[in-house]
Amino acid sequence: EAQVTQNPRYLITVTGKKLTVTCSQNMNHEYMSWYRQDPGLGLRQIYYSMNVEVTDKGDVPEGYKVSRKEKRNFPLILESPSPNQTSLYFCASSLFGNNSPLHFGNGTRLTVT
Amino acid sequence: AQSVSQHNHHVILSEAASLELGCNYSYGGTVNLFWYVQYPGQHLQLLLKYFSGDPLVKGIKGFEAEFIKSKFSFNLRKPSVQWSDTAEYFCAVNLFSGGYNKLIFGAGTRLAVHP
Numbered sequence: 772e773a774q775v776t777q778n779p780r781y782l783i784t785v786t787g788k789k790l791t792v793t794c795s796q797n798m799n800h801e802y803m804s805w806y807r808q809d810p811g812l813g814l815r816q817i818y819y820s821m822n823v824e825v826t827d828k829g830d831v832p833e834g835y836k837v838s839r840k841e842k843r844n845f846p847l848i849l850e851s852p853s854p855n856q857t858s859l860y861f862c863a864s865s866l867f868g869n870n871s872p873l874h875f876g877n878g879t880r881l882t883v884t
Numbered sequence: 885a886q887s888v889s890q891h892n893h894h895v896i897l898s899e900a901a902s903l904e905l906g907c908n909y910s911y912g913g914t915v916n917l918f919w920y921v922q923y924p925g926q927h928l929q930l931l932l933k934y935f936s937g938d939p940l941v942k943g944i945k946g947f948e949a950e951f952i953k954s955k956f957s958f959n960l961r962k963p964s965v966q967w968s969d970t971a972e973y974f975c976a977v978n979l980f981s982g983g984y985n986k987l988i989f990g991a992g993t994r995l996a997v998h999p
Contacts, residue, residue: 806989811893813974813989814928861927872918873987875928 773798777862777876784852785884792847792879794862800874801867803845804829805837807858808878814861820845821867852883886911888977890990897965897997905960905993907975916978917958918987919949923971931973934958945969970997 775796784790796803804819806829816829820839834856836848845864849856859880863873891906909915919931932943939951949960958975975990 804987811991813888813890813991814976815989816986819986872930872933875920877927 773874775862775864775874775876777860777879779879780877781880783882783884786853787851790849790852790881792849792860792862792881794845794847794876795843796845796862796864796874797843798864798866798874799842800864801842802871803839803862803864804873805835805845805847806861806863807831807856808861809858817847817860849881852881854883857881857883886977886979886988888975888988888990890973890975890993892993893991895993895995897995899967899997899999900964901997903960903962903965903969903995905973905975905995907958907960907990909956909958909975909977909988911956911977911979913979917949917951918976918978919943919947919958919960920974920976920989921971922974922992928974931960965995965997967997967999969995971995 778793801822805817806814808814815831817835818837820826826837861878862876865871865873887910889908917934920928921931922928932941934941934951942948947962951958972992972994974992976987979986
């Protein structure tokens with residue numbers, strides 16, 4: 772089954788404790804992206820990647836890192852999480868090109884205390 | 885800067901009522917337009933999309949949307965809503981730049997349908 776898999780689904784952590792949210796897709800998509808969803812703000816792009824070893828900042832990259840060592844994986848790294856990073860995070864992927872809609876993962880709800 | 889505006893943050897309807905959710909975008913170039921739906925506790929799912937051709941597009945579950953280029957709008961409609969349509973709806977505009985998809989989302993409209 773074609774899908775985007777995120778883990779974990781729920782995560783509660785404390786300020787400053789490094790964490791990684793994994794994202795994997797099995798559709799051989801070149802493009803992958805991370806979004807955070809906050810009430811009243813919709814989805815805002817954190818980072819995106821057009822292919823292996825090619826990543827770039829989205830609209831709200833501060834406090835986040837990503838890597839794209841393999842085509843299928845695009846982990847989101849929070850080196851030192853802070854409470855303002857409490858949010859719902861979505862990973863998405865698509866084929867390269869403007870006619871390809873994004874496929875979303877199930878989301879990761881992160882709480883930083 | 886490019887942006888997407890959804891006019892209503894919360895909409896409450898009774899079953900069988902008609903629905904129209906507004907969406908306007910600010911970008912002068914070529915765009916692809918999407919509506920995504922997020923049911924409670926779930927991820928976003930594509931409802932419908934417009935790339936070119938007939939500006940009236942039909943999606944899943946009886947939804948449709950009309951692209952009006954002169955008004956920069958892409959409103960979502962459904963003639964008769966059901967309780968199962970309770971969800972949050974996101975309008976999104978795809979800007980094709982440098983070969984990749986930059987998808988800009990609206991803030992979302994939370995729809996509650998009462999039986």
